[in-house]
Amino acid sequence: MTLYYSLVFGLLVFEMVVFMSLIIPMPFTWKRKLLTFISESPVIAKLQYWIKITFVFILILFVDSVNRVYRVQLELATANKANNGAGAAAVGGIERMEIQARKFYSQRNMYLCGFTLFLSLILNRTYGMILEVLRLELENRQMKGIDKPKDGKLNESSSIGEVGRLKKELAAKDRDIETLKKQAQGLSTEYNRLGDQVSGTSDSTPKKDR
Template identity: 45%
Template sequence: MTIYYSLTFLLLAAEMVTFCVLVAPLPYTVKKNVFSFLSESKIVAKIAYGLKISFIFVAILFADAVQRMFRVTAESDMAKHRQGVVQDIRTDTGIAARKFYAQRNVYLTGFCLFLSLVLTRTFYIILDLLHTQEEYIKLKASKAPATKDQASEIAALKKELAEARAKVRDYDILKKQAAQNHAEYDRLATELNELSGNKSDKRRD
């Protein structure tokens, strides 16, 4: 794996850890302090700006990986439909390996970009949820009798809170889709290993 794909993998791992921290069931006070720091800190803002630039390069790598995958797939299809030519085992194995690496790079960069969007939306949804909960707690703690305007405001806040929680539940579906994509990645790796093993056995025969 080249240096830029290694850095992309490290970025993907960092995104996965960050996502786990964001959705972790932390106490309200701790979560509020953490999100307040992340949203107000100038250092975090500078880091986020640098990450945006890095995601531009990841998008370029994704486009290049997709192009390579299509090209290698076309070469593989041409090799399969070639008639009257005895194929070298090493050539077939090389094409299969190149196809696997191209697909791996597409999955790696694609997951990295996809998870960056998920992280951004999750962060702002949870931040809105915390603000709504804070306003709701303030209104609930007030001992003054609620007027009609206050009652309607409380009802609106409850509605916003329910909508925010619904959005958070939607991201569980995204997590399941990411897990399915990861399983597909493992399946491709297993197929490559089996293909390489079969080719080696044929060569020894």
Template identity: 45%
Template sequence: MSTIPYTMVFVLLVFEMLIFGLLVIPLPRHWRSALVNFISTSPLIARGIHLLKILFVFVLLLFIDAVNRLQKHQAAPVESGNMYGHDPRLDSSLAAKKFYTQRNMYLTGFTLFLSLILERTFNLVLTSVQQQDEIARLKSHNTSTSTDHDRRMSDIVETHKEELRKLKKEIERKEVDLETLKKQCQQQSEEYFRLADRHNELERQGLPTEKRKDK
């Protein structure tokens, strides 16, 4: 059995582990966002992923072959024991072949399993990054909107303050006019009562004379 395909599978497994570690390692949000966006939008990465999918098909074939070989090796000791009796060298050779077959099965199986985990992890990280970018965009928009709203409210408050100052001045002017009017009314009232008293006094003084003239 050639070891070159399984060496390539091992290299692919190490590559998957590196990518998985790069995805789950704590990174600043801007770095992670740039990395994930580059992976999801780069045409070169897209071609690489397409090539990896083809390689995973071959890995799947190697996994199926390893499972079949393992089943044959598990049945081989029984058949060889029935045919040739107990042979230590044959048992050692069969055990070595079984060990390598199990190793190849675990290697290819874990590579396929990690590929599924890697794809799912990347989708989760991509969704998380997109949501974080959307939250950051909404926060920035809300901040700018809040700033504009505060500016408009400040202008409205200043306008109302100016109107209140004008109204206050108008009220003060009206109060002054009212006080002046009250003083004028009081003076006119005092003058009226003074003239009325004077008139009554003159009438009392002139009444006897008029009566004597009538007689």
């Protein structure tokens, strides 16, 4: 197994561990603290960003593996036709075994990348459903008086998962503001340059005598 497919396998194992940690039964307080940490931690946010980029490369590997499986299937069909038409059974058998080995490796890579991408979708959906269930459970506990919301603070049931989203939106707006500042600075510099150029041209033009 090559290095990048070994990394894909490691990511698949990591996804399995995360999935088991999400669905494993645990006390309500522990689960609330865990999901609050995941949604508000900047380290987790950066990790999610890089994992999304990694999934783009895994998608490319998946498409390439599907293409390889298709080509090996064509080669195997061609080899079978050649073996049926010719009498070289020994040579044909060795060639067919080599094609079968490449078919096995291509299918293994396709299943590995496919399951990794599929499990990522399951993780995303499961995380959203757990947040929703936790929010409803916390509202139910507050209605029963088990967990009373403190005055002057946001309801914790609505703040779980919301803080991380607001931080991402704030970071995106900060980037937009920086981009607008750079554009305004560039326009101001260009305006001053053109103004100086026009002013220098008008000063150098001799006035006509009346």
